[in-house]
Amino acid sequence: MAGSTLEIKNLHVSIEDKEILKGVNLTIKGGEFHAVMGPNGTGKSTLASAIMGHPKYEVTEGSILLDGEDVLEMEVDERARAGLFLAMQYPSEISGVTTSDFLRSSINARRAEGDEIPLMKFIKEMDEALDYLEIDKNMAQRYLNEGFSGGEKKRNEILQLMLLKPEIAILDEIDSGLDIDALKVVSKGINKLRDENFGCLIITHYQRLLNYITPDVVHVMMQGRVVKSGGPELAQRLEAEGYDWIKEELGIEDETVEQNA
Amino acid sequence: MTVDTKLPYDQSYIEQFSTERNEPAWMKDLRIQALEKADTLEMPKPDKTNISKWNFGQFKHTAAGETISSLTDLPTEIQDFFDKDNLPENLLIQRNQSVAYATVSKDLKDKGVIFTDIFTALKEHEELVKRYYMKDAVSIDEHRLTALHAALMNGGIFVYVPKNVQIEVPLQVVFWQEDPEASLFNHVLVVADENSSLTYVENYISNNETEETVANIVTEVIAQNNAQISFGAVDNFAAGTTSYVNRRGVAYRDATIDWALGQMNDGNTVFENITHLVGDNSTSNAKAVTVGRGKQNTNMTAKIVHFGKNSEGYILQHGVMKDSASNVFNGIGKIEHGASKSNAEQESRVLMLSEKARGDANPILLIDEDDVTAGHAASVGRVDPLQLYYLMSRGITQQEAERLVIHGFLAPVVNQLPIDSVKAQLTQMIERKVN
Ligand SMILES: Nc1ncnc2c1ncn2[C@@H]1O[C@H](COP(=O)(O)OP(=O)(O)OP(=O)(O)O)[C@@H](O)[C@H]1O
Ligand SMILES: [Mg+2]
Numbered sequence: 001m002a003g004s005t006l007e008i009k010n011l012h013v014s015i016e017d018k019e020i021l022k023g024v025n026l027t028i029k030g031g032e033f034h035a036v037m038g039p040n041g042t043g044k045s046t047l048a049s050a051i052m053g054h055p056k057y058e059v060t061e062g063s064i065l066l067d068g069e070d071v072l073e074m075e076v077d078e079r080a081r082a083g084l085f086l087a088m089q090y091p092s093e094i095s096g097v098t099t100s101d102f103l104r105s106s107i108n109a110r111r112a113e114g115d116e117i118p119l120m121k122f123i124k125e126m127d128e129a130l131d132y133l134e135i136d137k138n139m140a141q142r143y144l145n146e147g148f149s150g151g152e153k154k155r156n157e158i159l160q161l162m163l164l165k166p167e168i169a170i171l172d173e174i175d176s177g178l179d180i181d182a183l184k185v186v187s188k189g190i191n192k193l194r195d196e197n198f199g200c201l202i203i204t205h206y207q208r209l210l211n212y213i214t215p216d217v218v219h220v221m222m223q224g225r226v227v228k229s230g231g232p233e234l235a236q237r238l239e240a241e242g243y244d245w246i247k248e249e250l251g252i253e254d255e256t257v258e259q260n261a
Numbered sequence: 262m263t264v265d266t267k268l269p270y271d272q273s274y275i276e277q278f279s280t281e282r283n284e285p286a287w288m289k290d291l292r293i294q295a296l297e298k299a300d301t302l303e304m305p306k307p308d309k310t311n312i313s314k315w316n317f318g319q320f321k322h323t324a325a326g327e328t329i330s331s332l333t334d335l336p337t338e339i340q341d342f343f344d345k346d347n348l349p350e351n352l353l354i355q356r357n358q359s360v361a362y363a364t365v366s367k368d369l370k371d372k373g374v375i376f377t378d379i380f381t382a383l384k385e386h387e388e389l390v391k392r393y394y395m396k397d398a399v400s401i402d403e404h405r406l407t408a409l410h411a412a413l414m415n416g417g418i419f420v421y422v423p424k425n426v427q428i429e430v431p432l433q434v435v436f437w438q439e440d441p442e443a444s445l446f447n448h449v450l451v452v453a454d455e456n457s458s459l460t461y462v463e464n465y466i467s468n469n470e471t472e473e474t475v476a477n478i479v480t481e482v483i484a485q486n487n488a489q490i491s492f493g494a495v496d497n498f499a500a501g502t503t504s505y506v507n508r509r510g511v512a513y514r515d516a517t518i519d520w521a522l523g524q525m526n527d528g529n530t531v532f533e534n535i536t537h538l539v540g541d542n543s544t545s546n547a548k549a550v551t552v553g554r555g556k557q558n559t560n561m562t563a564k565i566v567h568f569g570k571n572s573e574g575y576i577l578q579h580g581v582m583k584d585s586a587s588n589v590f591n592g593i594g595k596i597e598h599g600a601s602k603s604n605a606e607q608e609s610r611v612l613m614l615s616e617k618a619r620g621d622a623n624p625i626l627l628i629d630e631d632d633v634t635a636g637h638a639a640s641v642g643r644v645d646p647l648q649l650y651y652l653m654s655r656g657i658t659q660q661e662a663e664r665l666v667i668h669g670f671l672a673p674v675v676n677q678l679p680i681d682s683v684k685a686q687l688t689q690m691i692e693r694k695v696n
Contacts, residue, residue: 052654055646080656092651096669106655140430143669160655 003030026036083167301610326356514540
């Protein structure tokens with residue numbers, strides 16, 4: 001079997017007692033690229049956060065399995081070592097910890113004690129990835145995300161992705177705030193990982209990213225559910241026409257209307 | 262006056278102590294006067310910490326220490342202060358109250374640099390010591406502890422860098438309180454004459470977990486016109502030592518005094534670092550870190566007083582508290598009338614690692630001049646769960662993630678220490694204390 005399988009079944013997630021996800025079903029296999037689109041506030045980041053184990057999100061129902069293992073039973077770091085990766089929409093800034101030290105700790109976290117990556121090997125791998133993503137080498141010695149521009153943070157997330165080589169990656173708006181050159185570079189980095197062992201869930205608002213990274217499946221999320229799935233042409237239609245036609249097709253009313261009713 | 266702090270030593274004891282060391286008459290007089298003052302002066306009152314129950318009275322005043330022939334005779338925790346492949350050229354080790362080891366490069370001697378223990382300095386450089394000893398920086402009668410210090414001073418260092426001498430290689434001192442009951446009334450006097458520069462680093466270390474004693478340390482650092490002093494320190498007294506650590510700087514015209522201080526004591530500590538920017542265009546960067554654990558109580562004051570025009574003072578204090586340890590940071594920027602175009606900035610932050618840990622940060626700006634700039638930042642908080650989440654989402658364990666955040670939090674000061682081996686040592690101590 002090629003790669004891992006992430007299965008999300010009937011996932012319900014609340015934040016501060018407000019239900020955000022209301023039964024999400026989604027399966028991602030090694031080799032597959034899925035895109036998730038949907039209006040602001042419909043729960044895309046919530047889905048990503050719940051998969052990774054963000055402390056504020058509470059799963060109230062449903063399951064997440066990675067190759068049959070119960071992800072919800074795992075701590076955040078265990079999920080990562082099991083093969084999951086989340087490029088965050090808003091990565092934290094960690095003062096005093098250099099990007100390079102952080103990367104090395106992350107790599108060593110998945111290796112046995114006594115089998116740490118040799119320093120020279122690490123530097124070589126990091127330098128190659130920095131070059132590939134056209135990132136200034138000084139960034140490795142800067143404190144993690146501190147004072148990084150929006151675009152630098154996104155590149156840094158992809159740098160981590162390339163060095164950590166997860167089984168399944170979730171990229172939450174990796175394209176937001178990127179200029180067109182950065183978008184190409186970031187896409188190049190993601191595409192480099194594309195093979196039958198690597199599965200990816202790409203959350204985005206824009207077709208322009210999907211021009212560089214062609215998804216196998218496109219899902220539309222609304223009001224905490226996946227309401228429609230299709231091929232790459234679905235993303236193109238959303239770009240051209242927005243979401244109203246889906247709402248009409250499925251008879252979805254706006255949240256506020258629903259609440260007032 | 263409480264019974265606790267009643268003086269265990271009288272005038273005839275002090276006279277004899279001074280006579281045995283062949284001290285000059287002025288020094289003996291100074292001690293006796295100080296002793297009299299100690300009797301009537303009040304204890305210091307550090308802001309927001311009650312020290313009335315702390316042990317400042319129980320200690321053994323004197324203890325000698327043997328000399329060592331080689332650095333390899335030292336316990337490993339002390340050897341760790343040095344880079345073994347590149348032993349310090351200028352090093353003094355004080356064991357209890359005796360010099361155990363001392364080396365100064367020929368180059369420095371030729372240039373007239375003085376780097377010796379305080380008792381030798383009183384004999385060989387009497388006038389210089391007399392000129393500066395408890396005169397321009399710390400006064401004998403500030404409170405009971407400064408007076409006691411002057412009366413009972415039993416160790417220390419004198420450093421003097423003559424005019425126009427620039428020292429590139431650091432001077433390093435280790436004060437090793439080997440005897441678990443011995444007190445340390447240690448006096449460090451560092452004088453950089455006009456247009457000179459030096460880097461000085463000191464370490465205090467003791468192992469008295471249960472035996473109680475006192476460290477009463479006064480450090481005076483004088484930077485004459487256009488002198489540059491980089492002063493690093495790592496204090497590591499064990500839980501049994503109650504410490505009063507007073508490091509005071511005076512910077513004259515165009516002079517700079519930079520402090521990088523690691524306060525890693527395990528006992529209760531009053532720690533003050535005050536710099537007087539007397540001259541125009543003088544500057545001080547006062548950086549300090551601390552880690553508190555157990556039931557330790559610490560009070561740390563960083564204060565910069567601006568007298569000179571266009572003087573610049575930057576205070577940065579970061580502390581990590583675990584268990585039921587408690588720390589108060591007082592940051593004081595004071596700009597006197599006439600010190601126009603001066604800038605007083607400060608930042609104090611406490612990170613608490615447990616429910617019972619306590620932290621307090623009091624930023625104070627006292628400004629008597631209109632044409633100045635000043636700013637302060639202070640925070641007391643816990644490790645940000647989102648930072649931990651982010652680090653852990655890359656596979657890093659919670660423990661390692663916390664370690665990274667803590668080291669990162671302390672890095673701005675640790676990285677500033679001027680000797681790599683001392684920096685590494687401080688990093689190790691932080692590791693030991695936080696884990
Ligand atoms: N801390 C919180 N407290 C209350 N509600 C929250 C909190 N965090 C998120 N939400 C709400 O959860 C809903 C889903 O948010 P989420 O971030 O998952 O949306 P999204 O689909 O990623 O949106 P976007 O496209 O804008 O990134 C939103 O209505 C948001 O306001
Ligand atoms: Mg989002």
